[in-house]
Every structure is written in C-alpha cells, then in structure tokens.
Amino acid sequence: MPLALWALTISAFAVGTTEFVIVGLIPTIAADLGVSLPSAGLLVSLYALGVTIGAPVLTALTGKMPRKTLLLALLALFIAGNGYAAFAPDYGSLIAARFITGLAHGVFFAIASTIATDLVDRDRESSAIALVFMGLTVALVTGVPLGTWVGQSFGWQSTFLGVVALGLVGLIASAALVPANLRRGAAPGLRAQAQVLTSPRLLLVYLITAVGYGGNFIAFTYLAPMLTDVTGFSAGAVSLVILLYGASVAAGNILGGKLADRIGAVPSLTIIFAGLALLLLALGTVLTNSVAAVAVVTFWGGFAFANVPPLQSYVVQIAREVAPGAVDVASGLNIGAFNLGIAFGAWAGGLVVEEIGLSAAPFAGAVVVALGVVLVRWSGQLGRHGRMAPAA
Secondary structure, eight states, X not given: OOHHHHHHHXXXXXXXXXXXXXXXXXXXXXXXXXXXXXXXXXXXXXXXXXXXXXXXHHHHHTTXXXXXXXXXXXXXXXXXXXXXXXXXXXXHHHHHHHHHHHHHHHHHXXXXXXXXXXXXXXXXXXXXXXXXXXXXHHIIIIIHHHHHHHHHHHOHHHXXXXXXXXXXXXXXXXXXXXXXXXXXXXXXXXXXXXXXXXXXXXXXXXXXXXXHHHHHHHHHTTHHHIIIIIIOOOHHHHHHHHHHHHHHHHHHHHHHHHHHHHHOHHHHHHHHHHHHHHHHHHHHHHTTOHHHHHHHHHHHHHHHHTTHXXXXXXXXXXXXXXXXXXXXXXXXXXXXXXXXXXXXXXXXXXXXXXXXXXXXXXXXXXXXHHHHHHHHHHHHHHHHHHOSSOOO
C-alpha cells in the first residue's frame, strides 16, 4: 500500500478519537460546566449532526478544489475545532466547537475514501478504504481509552489538546506524503447531485448502511451495563472485554475489505451481516455466562465493523455507474448514513432497555441487522436486473 494511505490512516485515527472520546468524558464535562448529563450528551448528538450535514453538503460545495488542498483544509478545520473546544469558555461554545469539528469529520472520510481508491488499482480499492478506516477502529482501541484517562486525570481540555497534536501529525504527514497530482474532482452540477438523491440503487445502499450499521449500535451502546448488570463483571473487567472487542474491530475492518475485494460487495455484506446477526443472538443467549459472553464479544467486534469497507466501496461502485459526476457527493452521503445509523441505534437501544431490559438489546439488534441482510440481497437483485452497477 502507498505511504500516502498511511498518512490518511493517521489522520483518521485523530478524527476517530475526537468522535468517540467524548462519551467517556460526558460526566466530567457535565460536572465542570454545571450542566445535566442529557445536556452534555448533546455534545455527541450535535457532532453527529455536523457529520451528517457536512458530509454531503460541503463535499458538493468543495468539488472544484484540488483533492490534496481540500484534504489539508479539512484537517486544518479539524485542528481549529478541537483547539476551540480546548479553550471553550462555556457550554454553548463547546457545543459550537463540536458541531464545527463534525463538519470536518464528514467531508474528511468522504474525500479520504475517494483519494484512497485513486491511489491503488481497482482490485485493491476495498482494502485501501479499509486501511483508512483502520485509523478509526484503532482509535476505538487506544485513542479513546487513553483520551478518557487524560481527560479524567488532567481535565477534559487536555484531551482536546491531545487531539490537536494528533491532528497536526496527520496534517504534516498528509502534506508530505499525499501526492499533489490527484485526480481533480469536478464540481457536481445540480443534475449530477439529483442523480445521487433520486437513484433507487444509491438510496437503497444508504438504507442498508443505516440499518446494518445502526442495528449493531442497539446493543453496542449498552455493552458496558450489560456486562456489569447482567453478566456480573466488575468495571475493570469490562474495560478488558471492551479492549478485546476493539482488537477484533481492527482485524475485522481489514478482513472485511479483503473479503469484498475477493468476492464482491454483495456476497461479502451478506456473509458479514448474517454473521453479525447470529453473534448478536448468541450474545443475548449467553449474557449470564461470563466465559461464553467474552468469547462472543471477541468475535462480535470483528463482524460489527467488517461491513464498513464493502459498504463504502459499494457506494463508490454504484455512483460511478448512476452518477459519475457526483461520486464524492455519493460517498459523503454514505458517511452521513453511518452516523444516522449510530444515532438510530443508540435511540432504539434506549427504548428497548427502558421498556424491556438490558438483556433484550442484543436480540433487537439481531432483528434489525437481519433486515440488513434482506436489503443487501434485494440490492444485489436490482443490480443484476438493472445492470446499473455490479452486484458482486
């Protein structure tokens, strides 16, 4: 893989850390700023809103910019947003900083995905995207727990300053390693953007992304309380189990990309979503058995995030056929779909836990992910009959 891909991976690590580390800092921030926990929770929601809005809108508006220039500008915005957060004088300022940073996040992953596919041959595109997204998954394993510890020990502002440092490393690496002669993205016209927003094939893949990815978060959002309240683990043991989950995520991300390169997007997504649904069912069944629960969680992480590379490459494949002038816009919309899935999963999981109980969350997640399998097969059938994009 080209060294430029590793620069994108480093940058993705910084972006992934700032997205998820806030979850561990919510109690600390709430206490320091004198706001309620639900109010502090808006720091997560509004970040996701910034991602959802920024990914498609800013990708379209910046279509004329050279891709390397756009990449460096996004990283500069990301650094500025986190710097603003570190010195935010009040709750409102911190909310604004999170929203601004979310805008950069959405466009970054959209443009990084398309840059990654331009750096390699067509038969290695999914693996290239997987390498970029590995930065996000590694952030879950190392950046998030380390950032949480820093924030709890030295103040939450210190965590944002640490992310600024990570962003600077990514900016320098990208400036040095990403080639300047990348294919320039043509500014998509209204017709090209309309092709994205009105394409049944693309809309179906966005639905697959939101449902399949979001179904996992119905259970994942409540993994820690499930392990403590149902399985009976101590808080320290839960941290170790989550570490195993994160290590599995990193492996699954790479293997998911390789699987998609080998057998195609639709077959690989069918296998991954089916395996994820079965693992969620297994988790709900064995939650009261500590050994079995740990074993299931270890495999669960790999299947939970293995779908990211094939989903993103699938969108690019279809967009090249149905909206060749707006591939970046199509890619950006899928980043928004991932975040909508996270929001949906967390919300739906909360309803399930409140109405039925913690033990029901994995079963509910399995049902939603199983729906994702049905949607994937439907998309494959449309691709074969319509000849609008390769189904495999």
